[in-house]
Amino acid sequence: xxxxxxxxxxxxxxxxxxxxxxxxxxxxxxxxxxxxxxxxxxxxxxxxxxxxxxxxxxxxxxxxxxxxxxxxxxxxxxxxxxxxxxxxxxxxxxxxxxxxxxxxxxxxxxxxxxxxxxxxxxxxxxxxxxxxxxxxxxxxxxxxxxxxxxxxxxxxxxxxxxxxxxxxxxxxxxxxxxxxxxxxxxxxxxxxxxxxxxxxxxxxxxxxxxxxxxxxxxxxxxxxxxxxxxxxxxxxxxxxxxxxxxxxxxxxxxxxxxxxxxxxxxxxxxxxxxxxxxxxxxxxxxxxxxxxxxxxxxxxxxxxxxxxxxxxxxxxxxxxxxxxxxxxxxxxxxxxxxxxxxxxxxxxxxxxxxxxxxxxxxxxxxxxxxxxxxxxxxxxxxxxxxxxxxxxxxxxxxxxxxxxxxxxxxxxxxxxxxxxxxxxxxxxxxxxxxxxxxxxxxxxxxxxxxxxxx
Numbered sequence: 001x002x003x004x005x006x007x008x009x010x011x012x013x014x015x016x017x018x019x020x021x022x023x024x025x026x027x028x029x030x031x032x033x034x035x036x037x038x039x040x041x042x043x044x045x046x047x048x049x050x051x052x053x054x055x056x057x058x059x060x061x062x063x064x065x066x067x068x069x070x071x072x073x074x075x076x077x078x079x080x081x082x083x084x085x086x087x088x089x090x091x092x093x094x095x096x097x098x099x100x101x102x103x104x105x106x107x108x109x110x111x112x113x114x115x116x117x118x119x120x121x122x123x124x125x126x127x128x129x130x131x132x133x134x135x136x137x138x139x140x141x142x143x144x145x146x147x148x149x150x151x152x153x154x155x156x157x158x159x160x161x162x163x164x165x166x167x168x169x170x171x172x173x174x175x176x177x178x179x180x181x182x183x184x185x186x187x188x189x190x191x192x193x194x195x196x197x198x199x200x201x202x203x204x205x206x207x208x209x210x211x212x213x214x215x216x217x218x219x220x221x222x223x224x225x226x227x228x229x230x231x232x233x234x235x236x237x238x239x240x241x242x243x244x245x246x247x248x249x250x251x252x253x254x255x256x257x258x259x260x261x262x263x264x265x266x267x268x269x270x271x272x273x274x275x276x277x278x279x280x281x282x283x284x285x286x287x288x289x290x291x292x293x294x295x296x297x298x299x300x301x302x303x304x305x306x307x308x309x310x311x312x313x314x315x316x317x318x319x320x321x322x323x324x325x326x327x328x329x330x331x332x333x334x335x336x337x338x339x340x341x342x343x344x345x346x347x348x349x350x351x352x353x354x355x356x357x358x359x360x361x362x363x364x365x366x367x368x369x370x371x372x373x374x375x376x377x378x379x380x381x382x383x384x385x386x387x388x389x390x391x392x393x394x395x396x397x398x399x400x401x402x403x404x405x406x407x408x409x410x411x412x413x414x415x416x417x418x419x420x421x422x423x424x425x426x427x428x429x430x431x432x433x434x435x436x437x438x439x440x441x442x443x444x445x446x447x448x449x450x451x452x453x454x
Contacts, residue, residue, distance in 0.1 A: 004071070004085045006167040007176050010190040010244070012321070013162055016147050018187055020128070025145065025183075031131040038062055038150075040123045042197055043095060045116045051208065053108050056197040057117065059095055066090040070104055071197075121200035125150020125161045131169075132179065141171035143179060152196060154203035161196060164189065174337055181330035189326040191333070192244045193237075202248070211245055211257070213238050220358025220404040224275055227357045228268065229336060231400050235265040236332050247320065250313040252302065259295055262288060264399070265332075267392040271364060274349035276341035284335060287328045300425070358404045361397055362452060365405075368394050369453030374444040381436035384424045391421045405452070413448040 011019070019025060020033060039061040044050045050057055056071040070086040086104045090096055097114045128147040133140065146165040151158045164183075166176050183189060194202075194209060201208045216230035239261035246254040266288045269281050278285075298315060301308040319325055335341075342353060352360065368390055377384045395417055402410040420439045426432050443449055 004083050004167065005173055005176070006165060007180055008192055008194070009164040009166070009180060009184075009326070010192040011162055011164055012188065013149070015187050015189070016149060016162055016164070019145075019147060019164055019183065022183060022186065024179075025130070025132065028132045028134045029130050030133045033128045033130045033147075036062060036127045036129065038125055038127055040196070042120050042123065042200055043117050044120045045112070046118070048120075048201065048204075048208075049109060049112055050117070051197075051201050053106050055106055055109065056195065057095075057100075058197070059090075059093065061093060066093050068096055068099060070100065072104070072106060121152065121154035121203065123150065123152045123161065123196040123200060132166075133170075136171060136175055136178075139171055141175040142169040143167065143171075143176065144169055152199045152203060154200045157203045159199055159203060161199070163192070174334070177330055177334045177337060181327065181334055184323060184326040184330050186323070187326075188321055188323050189330070190243070190247075190320055191240050191326065191329045193240065194244055206249060209241075209245060209248075211238070211241050211254070213241065215400065218357060218401050218404055220406070221356050223354050224272070224357055224360045225339070225342065225353040227401065228272060228276070228341075229339065231396075232265060232268055232332075232336055234400070235261045235268065236329065236336070239265070240329055243316075243320075243325065246313075246316060252309050252312070255302075255312055255316065256299055259292070259299055262292060262295075263392060264396040266292060267389070267396040270389065271368075271393040271397065272341070273352060274345060275352035277345050277349060280341045280344055281335075284328070284332055287324065287331075291324065291328065357401065358406065361401060361404060362407075364397065365394060365452045366454060369449065374440045377440045378437045378444075381433045381440070382428055384420075384436050384440070385428075388421070388424050391417065391424065395421060407448050407451050409446065409448045413443075413446055413452075416443045416446060 041059045043057045043059070054072070056069075058069045058071075060067045060069060066089070068088045068090055072084045072086075086099075088096065088099045095117070097117070100114060125148045130145050132143045132145045135141070144167045146167070148161050148163050148165060150161045152161060166180060168176055180189065180191070198209055213234055216227075216234050218227050218230065239258055242254050242258035242261065245251075246258055266285065269276065269285055269288070298308065298312060302312055342350075345353070372387055372390055372394075377387070395414070398410065398414040398417065402414055407413075416439070420436075420443055423432065423436045423439055
């Protein structure tokens with residue numbers, strides 16, 4: 001058994017060819033490119049029990065070799081994934097169920113009759129593989145780069161495989177993100193943690209590709225730094241999965257959900273005060289602001305205009321043909337992995353970063369709530385839109401961490417603040433003026449608001 005640490009990046013055919021000739025790849029290529037044709041059969045039960053247990057079972061033909069592989073449940077964070085992998089070399093192209101014993105087989109499938117396991121779909125592709133190595137400080141890094149081109153075929157449907165896969169052989173996981181982000185500065189690379197197996201299952205059922213990552217489990221006692229990191233990783237990973245699924249099927253709701261993850265991430269970055277000095281996140285915030293500036297109006301236009309909705313998939317495809325999305329995703333992941341927001345802050349910032357989340361969040365809501373000046377917007381509702389950034393900062397924490405507050409009715413507080421945010425984004429007319437003023441008053445009258453915003 002080995003632990004597989006890798007990152008997958010969706011690319012176009014042109015980018016796949018350009019990667020071979022990229023100066024960085026040529027400089028660090030220690031083996032030259034090896035071409036292999038790989039034929040892969042995936043197996044599961046008719047009820048897809050293995051998929052539900054997050055297990056992939058594959059039989060691969062690589063030249064004259066037959067390799068049976070079992071990949072078990074792992075973890076994936078914003079495109080960087082780790083899984084346990086078991087490989088067995090076989091004498092013939094026939095699945096050997098006896099290999100799937102208690103040493104590798106998940107306990108959740110202990111009662112499964114393995115004789116029910118049958119061929120389900122294939123992923124056949126040409127792989128160009130090279131060993132990429134360099135010195136990183138005093139350590140050596142070795143990464144296997146694989147350029148894969150082929151297709152997944154399932155139940156009469158198919159999808160193209162066109163991706164760069166970087167697998168760590170030696171060194172720290174940060175090196176994977178470092179290499180990927182350096183390549184993404186020149187070429188459009190889309191971090192995408194959907195595996196080839198997941199693509200096959202998705203052809204059977206488009207809903208099988210899970211879009212909702214488990215929300216981080218936060219506690220009032222954990223530090224602000226740890227809570228922020230957990231939430232930022234969650235938002236980044238969710239945005240990547242939503243981007244992949246919207247690219248795949250073009251469903252309008254997914255575009256809104258994708259944009260909401262980025263709005264929340266931007267609000268999170270802007271909420272930390274001295275715990276994250278502005279200089280430490282300046283580049284990320286600028287890129288996020290530019291992306292939001294382009295996509296907020298498109299989403300708003302599509303709420304009432306079917307033509308704008310129809311145009312959005314092509315606009316999104318054009319976005320993915322540029323380097324911006326890949327650079328943002330990978331640079332944010334590097335920034336989070338290195339905890340770069342902690343590098344240059346002062347002693348007060350260090351104290352804030354170490355503060356218990358429950359105490360810090362109560363203080364944030366008190367300060368931001370007071371600055372929101374709800375009384376003013378009961379009299380001047382036309383000015384409410386200028387408070388959207390502050391409302392979004394409050395909402396991201398209430399959306400993901402309100403359970404740590406020792407206050408009653410925080411769910412209602414969150415819901416009423418969501419209503420105020422929605423009203424702040426609507427075009428202003430006489431009716432909207434009244435609605436904004438009434439909602440500001442309703443929010444101010446809540447017991448939870450009065451308790452937190454003293």
